[in-house]
Amino acid sequence: DxxxxxxxRHEVTEMGQEVTLRCKPISGHNSLFWYRQTMMRGLExxxxxxxxxxxxxxxxxxxxxxxxxxxxxxxxxKIQPSxxxxxxxxxxxxxxxxxxxxxxxxxxxTVL
Amino acid sequence: xxxxxxxxxxxxxxxxxxxxxxxxxxxxINNLQWYRQNSGRGLVHLILIRSNEREKHSGRLRVTxxxxxxxxxxxxxxxxxxxxxxxxxxxxxxxxxxxxxxxxxxxTVKP
Numbered sequence: 001d002x003x004x005x006x007x008x009r010h011e012v013t014e015m016g017q018e019v020t021l022r023c024k025p026i027s028g029h030n031s032l033f034w035y036r037q038t039m040m041r042g043l044e045x046x047x048x049x050x051x052x053x054x055x056x057x058x059x060x061x062x063x064x065x066x067x068x069x070x071x072x073x074x075x076x077x078k079i080q081p082s083x084x085x086x087x088x089x090x091x092x093x094x095x096x097x098x099x100x101x102x103x104x105x106x107x108x109x110t111v112l
Numbered sequence: 113x114x115x116x117x118x119x120x121x122x123x124x125x126x127x128x129x130x131x132x133x134x135x136x137x138x139x140x141i142n143n144l145q146w147y148r149q150n151s152g153r154g155l156v157h158l159i160l161i162r163s164n165e166r167e168k169h170s171g172r173l174r175v176t177x178x179x180x181x182x183x184x185x186x187x188x189x190x191x192x193x194x195x196x197x198x199x200x201x202x203x204x205x206x207x208x209x210x211x212x213x214x215x216x217x218x219x220t221v222k223p
Contacts, residue, residue, distance in 0.1 A: 031209045043155075043200065043213040056210050091154065093211075098142045098162075098204055101211055103155040 004104035006092050012110045018080040021107045024073055025094030033101070034067055034077050035091040043091075049075065082111045116144065116184075116201035117214040124220040131188040133217040135201035136181075144177060144184050145211070147200045155200065158186075163206075193223040 005024040013019055025032045033048040047057040052069045060067070064083070069075040079086055092104045116135045125131055135144065146158040161168045161177045161184065168175045174187040188195055198216040 033211060035213075042215045045210060045212050048210055050209065093155075095209055095211070098209060100157050100160050101145060101202070102157060103147075105154045 004092055004094055004102055006090075006104035006107050008107060009105060010108045010110075012112065013082055014112050015083055016081040017111075018078065019082045019086075019109060019111075021077040021090050021092075021109070023075045023077070023092030023104060025075070025092070026096075026102055027073070029094035029096045029102075030072070031095040031097075032069060032075050033093040033095075034075070035093065036088045037091060037106075038088045046077070079109075082109075084111045087111050116203050116212070118199065118201055118217045120217060121215065122218045122220070124222065125191055127191060127193055127221055127223050129191055129221075131191050131195070131219055131221070133186045133199050133219070135184045135186070135214065137184075137201075137203045138182065139203075140206050141179070141203045142206050142209075143204050144175075145202050145204070146173075146175060146184075146186050147202065147213075149198045149200065149216070151197075158199075188219075191219075191221045193221050195219060195221045 007022045034046040037043045046059045047067045049069045067077045087110050089106045089108050091106045095101045116137050143162045145160045147155045149155045159170050159175050161175050172189045177184045198218050200213045200216040202211040202213045
């Protein structure tokens with residue numbers, strides 16, 4: 001299996017622009033997670049899905065952030081409009097049941 | 113919050129020594145998982161221990177779980193310079209899979 005796939009790997013954008021991050025979980029995994037990592041706040045859980053349904057989005061910082069999972073093999077995290085404080089590494093991870101959680105390589109986002 | 117909290121925050125040892133990191137959590141769990149992250153890289157899954165297990169081994173790694181104390185430890189034996197990384201624990205609660213992380217332990221192994 002190719003593992004969790006994220007794209008793009010790096011994104012540089014200007015303040016106010018829309019940013020869309022993409023994730024393809026491991027085939028057969030039924031839970032998907034979006035995390036954000038910064039030096040100041042560490043690794044934060046933003047939102048997670050079970051069977052494509054959002055279960056807990058309490059970690060989403062603001063209404064500017066939204067996430068979707070239209071099917072079992074694809075999810076997006078969108079920031080609109082983006083701000084410099086959104087600069088971070090965004091990770092996607094997936095799990096099958098209550099088993100090992102596997103992470104993607106992350107997307108390094110820089111908002112100028 | 114049921115997130116794991118690691119201690120110490122930082123640990124520096126000599127190559128060949130053992131490294132022990134601890135993780136505490138607050139709620140009942142289904143499982144606890146340890147991860148490693150090299151600087152600027154993604155998280156790599158190391159080991160999963162379930163709530164009905166007390167100890168697990170994987171190569172030079174040994175993980176223990178004490179559910180009565182809500183704590184876990186990760187022992188790396190015969191450490192190597194390549195073990196230098198940040199180590200995180202995350203817990204999955206009984207009913208949900210909302211894996212949350214602590215701040216991690218930064219391990220430095222000096223050659």
